Amino acid sequence: MAGKLITERTGVNGDVSFLVRIREAGVAVSKTFKTKKEAEKFIREVKTKIDRGESVDITKIKKMTLAQIFDEYLKHNTVAKGKKYDLEKLKLEIGKVPLSNFKAGTFALYLKTKLEQEIPDQAKKKKSHPLYDGHQVVDPDTGKLKKKTYSESTIRKYYYAIKTALFWHAKHHDYTFDRKPFDDNPPPKAWEPRDRILEAGELDRLLEATNKMYVKREEWKCLILWQYYSCMRAGETLLMKWDEIHLDEKNPHHSYIFVPKENTKIADKKNAEDRKVPLRPEFFHFIKDRLMKLKKDGQQLVFGDYWSSSSVLAARFKVICKNAKVEDFKIHDLRHCAVSWYFVNTNLTDIEISKISGHIxxxxxKRYATLRHSDIGTKLWANAK
Known part of the structure; x- marks a missing residue:
């Protein structure tokens, strides 16, 4: 076998591995081992297979298209509806690309193209949806409407759908997963920070707009106020149970809401933990005097029986915002309002506020810090004579 077969590599943590590359008689195979002994054994096994005329490389697999790989992944795995939709869309966009052509450069070009691509109209669209303005937004430079482009969070989903499917396929067929396209191209951001909070009068307009809903008017009012006070994510709110609300009417400052770690979107993070959310006075009285009136016999979930998911909740909230003429506002922004209140009205530290909000x-x-009154000048002059 010609050329250098074994290359010793040292990782960033000082870990040593041995990369085997074999190129002979039409064979092209590479594999990494933890020990040199394993690498030498692999070379001997490949040599034996070559002598016998057996297939030892992944030439056929490299010729597979991404669509074939995605189909195989979907066939052998239980995949959530949203992820399945993403893979079906990816099959149409990049499905014809052979695995051998999926390189760091081509992947970078794909990501760049998607981030600049305008969101197309639905094929059978007859008229624009009044809540979405035909996927148009106001151009800050011209003040005119322009087509929306895909957000980084959307492209991030495609990024990980591709990576998950390719990693599974390599493991399933016992060949080395090519990490380079993903190592050279970091995933797009999961979300863009928003600073939108309610302005004077907007909360009242939102509450008033719920009267135009056909159903669940009082439930909507309570949901909006809950989000405005609680600092909770919409998903956490929908999973909230009545028995997780602990009111102490004799000692209201001992009252709290228990939020189990498994109910949070950060449940798998290292520092994630259950949290007890203390109640500010307005929140306590809202729960005691108004929210508790919604409780029905045998009902476990506070809000989850009314809305099936946070995406459904967000879509219906758009209707309320439109009726209230509250622009560029999302249901998650109510959480920003709640967190902002603690920075403006209390002397709690960032760590104490994070225990309430669930930020790890x-x-x-830090983006809320500008809302807090600064006593730095007072501290600097505290010891002046």
Whole structure:
């Protein structure tokens, strides 16, 4: 076998591995081992197979298209509806690309193209949906409507759908997963930080707009107020149970809401934990005097029986915002309002506020810091004579 077969590699943590590359008689195969002994054994096995005329490389697999790989992944795995939809869409966009052509450069070009691509109209669309303006937004430079482009969070879903399917396929067929396209191209951001909070009068307009809903008018009012006070994510709210609300009428400051770690979207993060959310006075009285009136016999979930998912909730909230003439506002922005209140009206530290809001990364809370009154000048002059 010609050329250097074994290359010793040292990782960033000092870990040593041995990469085997074999190129002979039409065979092209590479594999990484933890020990040199394993690498040498692999070379001997490949040599034996070559002598016998057996197939030892992944030439056929490299010729497979991404669509074939995605189909195989979907066939052998239980996949959520949303992820299945993403893979079916990817089959149409990049399905004809052979695995051998899926390189770091081509992947970078795909990601760049998607981020600049305008969101197309539905094939059978007859008229624009009044809540979405035909996927148009106001151009800040011209003040005119322009077509929306795909968000980074959407492209991020495609990124991980591709990576998951390719990683599974390599493991399933016992060949080395090519990490380079993903190592060279970091995933797009999961979300763009928003600073939108309610302005004077907008909360009243939102509550008033619920009267135009056909059903669940009082439930909507309570849901909006809950989000405005609680600092909770919409998904956490929908999973909230009545027995997780602990009111102490004799000692209201001992009252709290228990939020189980498994109900949060950060449940799998290292520092995720259950949290007890104390109640500010307005929140306590809202729950005691108004929300509790919604409770029915045998009902476990506070809001989850009314809305099946946070996406359904967000879509219906758009209707309320439109009727209230509250623009560029999402249901998650009510959480921003709640967190902002603590920065403006209390002296709680960032860590104390994070225990209420459930933020693991304190850096996420830094954008609220400008809302807090600064006593730095007072501290600097505290010891002046």
């Amino acid at each position: 990364e304190l850096s996420t809370l």
